[in-house]
Amino acid sequence: MLAYYMRLALRSFGRNPGITALMVLAIALGIAVCVMTLTVYHAMSGNPIWWKNDRLYAVTMDNWDPKQSYRRNSTLPPPEMTYQDTQHLFRSDIPRRKVIMYATDGVVSGAGNVPAAHVSTRVTTADFFAMFEAPFLYGGGWGAGADDPAQPLIVLSRAENQKLFGGVNSVGRTLRWNDHEFRVAGVLDDWFPRPRFFDLNGGSFGEPEKAFIPFGWGAQLELLNDEETDCWKPEKLDTFRDFMASDCVWLQMWVELPDAASRERMQSFMDGYWAEQHKAGRFQRPRDNRLTNVSGWLRDNRVVDNDNRVLVGLAFAFLAVCLINTVGLLLAKFLNGAPVTGVRRALGASRRHIFFQHLVEVAVLSVLGAVLGLGLAALGLAAVHHLYASAHLYQRGGYQELMHFDAVGVLWAVILALAATLAAGLYPAWRVGRLPPAVYLKSQ
Amino acid sequence: MSVPVRPILSALLRNRTGAVLVAMQIAIALAVLVNALYIVVQRAEKMGRPTGIDVDNVMVIASAGFTERFQTVPSIQEDLAYLRALPGVVAASVTGSIPLSDGGSNNPLLTNPEAHAGENYNALEIDEQGLAALGVHLVAGRNFTHEEIQPPLTKLDASRFVPEIIVSRALAERLFPHQSPLGKRVYDPLRQSATIVGVVDPVMGCFPSSDHPDWVYFLPRYPYAFGGSLVYLVRTQPGQRAALMRVVEQHLAKSNPDRVIDWVRPLNYFRDLTYLGDRSMEIYLITVTALMIAVTCLGIFALATFNVSTRTKQIGTRRAVGARRRDIVQYFLVENGLVTGAGVIVGCALALATGYYLSLQYALPRLNLYFLVGGVLLLWATGQLAAWQPARRAAAVPPSVATRTV
Numbered sequence: 001m002l003a004y005y006m007r008l009a010l011r012s013f014g015r016n017p018g019i020t021a022l023m024v025l026a027i028a029l030g031i032a033v034c035v036m037t038l039t040v041y042h043a044m045s046g047n048p049i050w051w052k053n054d055r056l057y058a059v060t061m062d063n064w065d066p067k068q069s070y071r072r073n074s075t076l077p078p079p080e081m082t083y084q085d086t087q088h089l090f091r092s093d094i095p096r097r098k099v100i101m102y103a104t105d106g107v108v109s110g111a112g113n114v115p116a117a118h119v120s121t122r123v124t125t126a127d128f129f130a131m132f133e134a135p136f137l138y139g140g141g142w143g144a145g146a147d148d149p150a151q152p153l154i155v156l157s158r159a160e161n162q163k164l165f166g167g168v169n170s171v172g173r174t175l176r177w178n179d180h181e182f183r184v185a186g187v188l189d190d191w192f193p194r195p196r197f198f199d200l201n202g203g204s205f206g207e208p209e210k211a212f213i214p215f216g217w218g219a220q221l222e223l224l225n226d227e228e229t230d231c232w233k234p235e236k237l238d239t240f241r242d243f244m245a246s247d248c249v250w251l252q253m254w255v256e257l258p259d260a261a262s263r264e265r266m267q268s269f270m271d272g273y274w275a276e277q278h279k280a281g282r283f284q285r286p287r288d289n290r291l292t293n294v295s296g297w298l299r300d301n302r303v304v305d306n307d308n309r310v311l312v313g314l315a316f317a318f319l320a321v322c323l324i325n326t327v328g329l330l331l332a333k334f335l336n337g338a339p340v341t342g343v344r345r346a347l348g349a350s351r352r353h354i355f356f357q358h359l360v361e362v363a364v365l366s367v368l369g370a371v372l373g374l375g376l377a378a379l380g381l382a383a384v385h386h387l388y389a390s391a392h393l394y395q396r397g398g399y400q401e402l403m404h405f406d407a408v409g410v411l412w413a414v415i416l417a418l419a420a421t422l423a424a425g426l427y428p429a430w431r432v433g434r435l436p437p438a439v440y441l442k443s444q
Numbered sequence: 445m446s447v448p449v450r451p452i453l454s455a456l457l458r459n460r461t462g463a464v465l466v467a468m469q470i471a472i473a474l475a476v477l478v479n480a481l482y483i484v485v486q487r488a489e490k491m492g493r494p495t496g497i498d499v500d501n502v503m504v505i506a507s508a509g510f511t512e513r514f515q516t517v518p519s520i521q522e523d524l525a526y527l528r529a530l531p532g533v534v535a536a537s538v539t540g541s542i543p544l545s546d547g548g549s550n551n552p553l554l555t556n557p558e559a560h561a562g563e564n565y566n567a568l569e570i571d572e573q574g575l576a577a578l579g580v581h582l583v584a585g586r587n588f589t590h591e592e593i594q595p596p597l598t599k600l601d602a603s604r605f606v607p608e609i610i611v612s613r614a615l616a617e618r619l620f621p622h623q624s625p626l627g628k629r630v631y632d633p634l635r636q637s638a639t640i641v642g643v644v645d646p647v648m649g650c651f652p653s654s655d656h657p658d659w660v661y662f663l664p665r666y667p668y669a670f671g672g673s674l675v676y677l678v679r680t681q682p683g684q685r686a687a688l689m690r691v692v693e694q695h696l697a698k699s700n701p702d703r704v705i706d707w708v709r710p711l712n713y714f715r716d717l718t719y720l721g722d723r724s725m726e727i728y729l730i731t732v733t734a735l736m737i738a739v740t741c742l743g744i745f746a747l748a749t750f751n752v753s754t755r756t757k758q759i760g761t762r763r764a765v766g767a768r769r770r771d772i773v774q775y776f777l778v779e780n781g782l783v784t785g786a787g788v789i790v791g792c793a794l795a796l797a798t799g800y801y802l803s804l805q806y807a808l809p810r811l812n813l814y815f816l817v818g819g820v821l822l823l824w825a826t827g828q829l830a831a832w833q834p835a836r837r838a839a840a841v842p843p844s845v846a847t848r849t850v
Contacts, residue, residue: 018746019746019750022742022743022746025739026739026742026743029735029739033732033735065561067560067561106510107508107510107704109510115704116510116704117704117706118508118673118704118706178510179510179511179512222599232561233633234561234633234634234635235633235634236603236634237602237603238600238601238602238603238604239599239600239602240599242602242603243602305721306805306806306807307721307725309805309806310483310802310806311725311728311729314476314480314728314729314732315732317472317475317476317736318476318732318735318736320472321469321472321473321476321736321739321740322739324465324468324469324472325465325469325739325740325742325743327465328462328465328466328469328743328747329743329746329747329750331461331462331465332462332747332750332751332754333750336750336753336754384724431461
């Protein structure tokens with residue numbers, strides 16, 4: 001029966017090729033635009049470490065100016081911390097793991113004949129790799145003992161190891177970082193958490209740094225934060241020591257708290273520290289010490305921008321127009337075929353049969369539309385990707401990496417095609433089944 | 445001549461599903477068109493703001509010393525001497541952050557040393573050729589002299605201020621409304637003072653995406669370079685930038701082994717990067733809106749064509765009993781006009797509601813009503829245009845059709 005309905009559908013398409021093409025095109029365009037937008041939206045709104053969502057917490061404290069909040073349009077505390085506060089909180093043994101870190105950059109030289117070049121570098125405490133589950137290809141990180149006093153150990157990204165050492169196991173080899181000798185402790189495997197949740201400064205979709213060195217080097221080599229440093233207090237900042245003792249925020253702090261109890265203990269530990277400092281004259285704003293989980297952190301920092309939400313809305317409005325368009329055309333087409341349907345009814349086809357016959361026709365249209373739409377979406381994404389890449393615009397937070405066409409896109413196309421069939425086909429198919437056959441038989 | 449609206453309307457109402465569907469499409473298309481165009485125009489305005497900088501003729505060079513031997517000041521002086529001596533170079537200067545890149549430093553200025561805290565304004569360190577290297581014009585006062593250029597901040601005196609500054613006209617107006625800013629004193633947060641010696645034309649600093657990109661001031665100082673990058677700004681004669689960029693990169697890469705040249709890029713690169721999101725949004729909105737209108741028009745066209753073919757006999761009959769070709773065309777156009785009109789009316793409400801929602805949710809400015817009027821006219825006219833050809837075809841149906849199939 002199904003095969004027979006398919007044949008009927010194909011014959012029906014043949015009768016009005018123009019309108020059939022228009023319907024397929026409308027469904028395809030609607031699906032293509034939706035799949036493109038949703039692919040990007042999905043990539044932006046993803047949580048790259050969802051399995052640890054309720055164990056990892058960003059630590060923030062509101063140390064800002066008593067007269068104004070850090071951001072003009074929100075009362076959230078600054079997203080980064082001062083050196084003095086992180087030092088104090090870091091001493092706590094409540095968290096299972098804890099990390100303080102910031103981004104800087106250094107010039108790497110002395111690795112064979114590779115010319116000296118800038119390499120983005122994260123200055124971090126030892127737990128970084130285990131806490132954020134950065135995978136190692138060779139070697140490993142460093143022990144907490146290497147943080148301070150700082151040991152000359154460095155972890156490289158896979159790409160950087162490829163560039164400097166041709167991709168071999170370089171553990172134990174040496175290189176010069178800002179003209180100081182470092183020994184390679186480990187090489188990371190490919191690792192691109194998107195968004196880059198652990199540090200959203202400098203583009204939410206950028207790659208992790210290419211090198212990692214122990215936190216103690218920050219103070220020893222007086223390395224400044226390369227991304228974001230904010231100060232509010234009029235205070236003398238002549239030396240790096242002044243800077244470390246200041247109310248400037250420039251460090252990211254994260255803790256891993258395995259359960260609710262440890263989370264509560266950490267919160268009260270922070271509150272206790274706050275109270276002590278408050279009494280001593282710091283923290284003059286209302287108390288706002290936060291432990292924010294990953295999804296909350298991504299939300300607070302507005303990783304998915306408004307433009308993207310507007311575009312998702314636009315895509316669905318477009319799909320709606322395409323589907324309404326198709327419903328109108330289908331209805332006209334089906335009603336036009338009413339005399340034939342009348343004959344079929346008179347010869348014994350039930351309403352259900354007529355309904356299914358027409359629904360099969362719509363389903364074929366939708367599948368054609370979905371396949372074409374998927375193709376268009378892939379082309380569209382490839383075009384945007386290419387445009388971004390060829391303009392060398394990858395520097396800004398890796399947006400072009402969001403343009404990957406993946407399984408998610410295919411899944412969306414399938415769901416949308418099903419929805420399209422149901423939305424566009426149900427009413428016309430039902431309506432044509434309800435026609436009284438006698439009227440059409442008479443007029444012949 | 446009276447238009448027979450009543451019979452058309454009652455015919456429409458007897459068979460309304462198709463008409464309702466077309467009207468719904470028109471309504472959604474109008475809501476999207478109006479709001480999308482409004483956003484596009486805002487973005488275009490944002491990107492079209494004058495930068496005050498000779499963007500097309502400026503190159504940016506990033507250089508970073510990384511060894512103990514590296515000496516900032518001699519290195520800067522050597523590089524600048526080389527750059528300035530190149531034929532085709534108009535001016536060259538050194539700074540710490542890249543104009544128009546949405547990255548740089550904001551520092552507070554106060555007009556009253558007793559005030560609690562100043563607001564942040566974009567600060568850019570330059571030397572005596574800095575204004576010329578950007579192509580920025582002085583409108584009052586004077587430029588910095590070579591002797592006034594301060595040595596870079598060091599690890600021992602990073603709070604040091606400068607004795608003179610040059611401000612943008614917008615910042616001058618902000619700090620000293622309706623007064624001449626020349627000779628006035630401003631203060632840093634530590635209450636060290638500087639005198640305003642010059643005012644420049646409107647100029648965008650490092651932060652085009654901020655609320656006030658033209659609140660900029662210039663410090664006469666070599667940049668702060670604690671192992672970070674120095675940035676050279678080089679302005680060339682029109683048309684010579686590309687060639688000079690290659691020459692410069694080759695020379696500088698080898699001239700000093702204690703530093704690396706990260707890149708040499710045209711300034712346009714950074715402006716484009718800053719506006720990348722706006723540009724993509726614009727392209728996307730225009731494309732999707734155009735497609736939506738195209739789909740709607742094709743739908744109207746196809747539906748009208750279909751209607752004409754199903755109504756051939758009816759049209760023939762009308763022609764046989766005396767309707768002129770004009771009457772038939774009119775019938776279809778009026779029918780289409782009614783449907784489109786209904787869609788447009790619903791669409792207005794939908795457009796306003798969408799605009800209101802966007803302004804609430806995403807802090808976009810409220811929809812401008814001129815856009816609505818324009819959108820209404822445009823959609824109504826396109827609707828009529830889409831129905832025009834099928835209506836003509838209907839008019840071509842000969843009266844004899846009426847007699848054929850009985």
